[in-house]
Amino acid sequence: MENFVVSARKYRPSDFKSVVGQSHITTTLKNAIKNEHLAQAFLFCGPRGVGKTTCARILAKTINCEDRLENGEACNACSSCEAFNSNSSFNVHELDAASNNTVDDMRNLVEQVRYVPQRGKYKIYIIDEVHMLTTQAFNAFLKTLEEPPKHAIFILATTEKHKIIPTILSRCQIFDFNRIQIQDISQHLAYISKEEDIDYEEEALRLIATKADGALRDALSIFDLIVTFSAGKKVTYQETINNLHVLDYDYYFKVTDALLEESISKSLLIFDEILKKGFDGHNFLVGLSEHFRELMVCKDPDTAQLLLVSESAKNRYKDQSRQASLSFLLSALTICNQADMSYKTSKNQRLHVELVLMKLAKLPHAINLASLAEDSSKKKA
Known part of the structure; x- marks a missing residue:
């Protein structure tokens, strides 16, 4: 029996063009990579489930790609891309600030930043939920963020920008992610339905998209729930309103x-x-x-x-x-x-x-x- 993989993971975008509803950000990032105008610190802000961490990972992969395509996308074939796709890249480090938010955690990170990459041009540090860092941890991180070594790039992601101290904000290039439009979510759900060979009613997908309130990850979770209820055959409007307890x-x-x-x-x-x-x-x-x-x-x-x-x-x-x-x-x-x-x-x-x-x-x-x-x-x- 095959292990079930939720849609949010199975259909997670692997390049900029597959990111849903954030073209203003993906276009800017691709141009920055092509023109080599990369900031040393990025801050991705926005509500949950809109692609902040996904874009951070795509950016990290594309920056170190050894054979980028003409349109600025990663090739997904070079050794750097293959290492990233198999979660074995030594140049990309992810830190969850929700559980690593102390001064000691930041000092360990600052210590790692000093070392140049063994292969490739950059070492990228993705810090998720960065607003969870304590004030002392922010201060310990501040000097490194202000004057990072040339080989280091920081990508910070947060759902609560107002909790980040102004001295950190002033040192980052800030990208505000939008809530994803209902039309974009329903089109993406229709694409997944076709890929999975699932029949669907357009009205059901629109209802799921509306219920998700702009968060694609929430929409995919609801979609999986309805598909499971219907034994993986069809997503109908009636079954959707019954499951979500929505008034017809x-x-x-x-x-x-x-x-x-x-x-x-x-x-x-x-x-x-x-x-x-x-x-x-x-x-x-x-x-x-x-x-x-x-x-x-x-x-x-x-x-x-x-x-x-x-x-x-x-x-x-x-x-x-x-x-x-x-x-x-x-x-x-x-x-x-x-x-x-x-x-x-x-x-x-x-x-x-x-x-x-x-x-x-x-x-x-x-x-x-x-x-x-x-x-x-x-x-x-």
């Missing part, structure tokens, strides 16, 4: 239809069904606000591109947005936003949400009355 957006369409019909009873019955399925009233409120926002976005063709859903879902949003007036959507968003802020302090949270639904169900009538009153006043004038 179909409920929001039903509730909105009931509200536009001014049917309090229908909206309350749908909410009751949602509660019986184990969903939280607060999550429902937040989701309903997002649904109204999506409908408002669809009102204008220029902003419709902000809707990050499949084509079939986008058509549903467009159809429903035609039925809902802009006044209704703006008023509904205001009511939901106020209810969201006061939800935690409510003694009867179910009634709190039900009152919101009642108000929303009477909104079309109130808007019509206001419109008639305005027309009447204009005629009198």
